[in-house]
Amino acid sequence: MSNAAAIRREPADIAPLIDATDRRLIQATQEGLPRVPRPYHAIAEQLGLSAEDVMARLRRMLETGIIRRIGAVPNHYALGYQANGMSVWDVPEERLRELGRKIGELDFVSHCYHRPRHFPDWPYNLFAMVHGRDRAQVEAKVAQIAALLGAADHGHTVLYSTRILKKTGLRIGL
């Protein structure tokens, strides 16, 4: 990446990897890419940049993880995944990473996170979002996770969403 070296790196961990031009590029693309044969050229034109610069910046953001991925973002409800169950697990801390990785690899788990417990109300420290076409499918998948955890499963439950109260999407403030 020829221009990676030109990016000023700041000591703070607050957005050290992007500059003002990257921010404009993020703003121009966070709603999506244009559906035209040369989408990066179209964005470049809109921003007054060269297409090479736009592509180099996107490649660098992909490499540094600022962009997770580029592609289709499906609406899982539209695909028939009506039941989403947030399964939460009480797992021994010392095995959390090993087990978290195993669960994260399951193809029906879309997100798997270590989150803090809040004793005594909330003993669960591992969250795995399980998607299914109905609750029975989610329950069967949760049973698979329980089997995988074996004795490390010190307790779990599944929280089903009943209503979306607000959904504005994550707008990146720039």
Added chain:
Amino acid sequence: MDDVDRAIVNQLQGGFPICERPYAEAAAELGLGEDELIRRVEALLAAGTLTRFGPMYHAERLGGALTLAAMKIPLDDFERVNAIVNGFPEVAHNYAREHEFNMWFVLATETPERIGEVIAEIEQATGCKVYNMPKLEEFFVGLRFEA
């Protein structure tokens, strides 16, 4: 949605190329023409099967902060608390869930410090405790949603 749409949804959840003619390149892998892929992506977006087509940014790496927070709200007080919580612009998503912890929302703020402030403001405004459950580690593997 036919088999071609399904292939697009399943195979294009990542790895869309960065090059002069990315649709042409992705289309070739799917055995399609560039025009047809563009037309189908457009139709999948219009139908709401896809919510977006493009880069997915990692909010925390942009200097902002995210957390998941939960509340236990008495059922007869739910709508009042809901209105207050949703009134905060930092609340991005909010879901009701069947559990004693019955409200779960994502807070997205421009700085990490702001997370604690917003939580304190919500507690003050609602009179209910907010349980902060930030992500401590992510076990992220892939992307799925078989169409």
